[in-house]
Amino acid sequence: MFSAADEERRRGVRRMKTTATGLLILVALVYVLAKYAQHAWDAGGWADYVAAAAEAGMVGALADWFAVTALFRRPLGLPIPHTAIIPTKKDQLGISLGEFVGENFLSSDVVKARLHSLGIGGRLGAWLAEPAHAERVTAELATALRGALTVLRDADVQAVVGEAITRRAETAEIAPGIGKTLERVVADGGHHRAVDLVCTKAHDWLVTHGESVMDAVQGGAPGWTPRFVDRKIGDRVYKELLRFVTEMRDMPEHPARGAVDRFLTDFAADLQSDTETRARVERLKSELLARGEVQDVIASAWTAIRSMIISAAEDEQSELRLRVRSSLMSLGARLATDGRLQDKVEGWIEGAVVYVVTNYRTEITSLITDTVAGWDAEHTSRKIEAHIGRDLQFIRINGTVVGALAGLLIYTVSRAFGA
Numbered sequence: 001m002f003s004a005a006d007e008e009r010r011r012g013v014r015r016m017k018t019t020a021t022g023l024l025i026l027v028a029l030v031y032v033l034a035k036y037a038q039h040a041w042d043a044g045g046w047a048d049y050v051a052a053a054a055e056a057g058m059v060g061a062l063a064d065w066f067a068v069t070a071l072f073r074r075p076l077g078l079p080i081p082h083t084a085i086i087p088t089k090k091d092q093l094g095i096s097l098g099e100f101v102g103e104n105f106l107s108s109d110v111v112k113a114r115l116h117s118l119g120i121g122g123r124l125g126a127w128l129a130e131p132a133h134a135e136r137v138t139a140e141l142a143t144a145l146r147g148a149l150t151v152l153r154d155a156d157v158q159a160v161v162g163e164a165i166t167r168r169a170e171t172a173e174i175a176p177g178i179g180k181t182l183e184r185v186v187a188d189g190g191h192h193r194a195v196d197l198v199c200t201k202a203h204d205w206l207v208t209h210g211e212s213v214m215d216a217v218q219g220g221a222p223g224w225t226p227r228f229v230d231r232k233i234g235d236r237v238y239k240e241l242l243r244f245v246t247e248m249r250d251m252p253e254h255p256a257r258g259a260v261d262r263f264l265t266d267f268a269a270d271l272q273s274d275t276e277t278r279a280r281v282e283r284l285k286s287e288l289l290a291r292g293e294v295q296d297v298i299a300s301a302w303t304a305i306r307s308m309i310i311s312a313a314e315d316e317q318s319e320l321r322l323r324v325r326s327s328l329m330s331l332g333a334r335l336a337t338d339g340r341l342q343d344k345v346e347g348w349i350e351g352a353v354v355y356v357v358t359n360y361r362t363e364i365t366s367l368i369t370d371t372v373a374g375w376d377a378e379h380t381s382r383k384i385e386a387h388i389g390r391d392l393q394f395i396r397i398n399g400t401v402v403g404a405l406a407g408l409l410i411y412t413v414s415r416a417f418g419a
Helices: 004-040 045-072 090-104 108-118 120-128 131-151 154-171 175-188 192-208 210-219 227-250 255-273 275-290 292-314 319-337 339-359 361-374 377-416
Strands: none
Touching: 004 045, 004 377, 045 377, 090 361, 090 377, 108 120, 108 339, 120 131, 120 319, 120 339, 131 292, 131 319, 154 275, 175 255, 175 275, 192 210, 192 227, 192 255, 210 227, 227 255, 255 275, 275 292, 292 319, 319 339, 339 361
């Protein structure tokens, strides 16, 4: 279908056709009147000059009418060879146009020279250094990120993430790393707070659940012992246990704390060097990874990460967007002034574009050839005529005028030499 602009162009073409045809009729009428004047009034030399000019003008007008018309259709409907060029040669024209574009616009030398002359690095840097532009890029990146996360299926991503984490955990031995970390923690005394917390919680529990401890001791006593003895023993055990925990809580130099330090130090060394300990840790790791609860936690990590990223992308004042915007502005400021960075960025861009046009030139030019091949021949002819037909009608007008002037000049020269 023709657009409104195309219809306006077609009306312009028709107006110019009418003008060119009217000029042809005018010179034909002048020719007839000049000839009539020669015979009816026995007009002298001026009629001969006018007739020669008009005759040559008609020839020029008719020749150019034929040439222009032959581009789009067969003149007078006659099957004259090499006419209706655009409808009959549409596909060849598309192929030639594609080859022309490929050879002259998509060659590596042309692309590199053009990109180099643009100074993309400096321009990009100056553009990104503007806060409004950096904010715009950040917003577009956030939109693209939200779109990508929306398109992805959670189940597929969760499966991939879970498999990746599980595979990584299974292939990496964790015991030596844990041992080194524990060794540093013990050396720095970082475990003391954990021991303090355990002692405090144990003391509080014993204070709250004293009766339970004594009942447990009494319940484990032989049945033949008197109850008051069991009660006495339970009370004694409870008090000793409470005293021990209280002293351990309040005395940083308590022997039990030293025993904990030695145990943790030895355990850290075993994790790094003892084969049996390392093997037991690996078996425990495999058992934990195989549990369904652990796999569910690993898979659900994607949901939490996705929600966090989407929220950060939507919030204009989020730390993520603020950092991205700041990084873009910093990159732009540096890119605008650092010549070496500009050369590096321009080299990357040139290399990427040259790679694309070198390896995919055929696919790019096929967009032209395939598009043209898919057009209807008659519709294509009318479409092209609507775009360039008005200028082509000037060829007819010029042919009429130039033909008349050339005919007048030729006739004048011929009369001057007595022909």
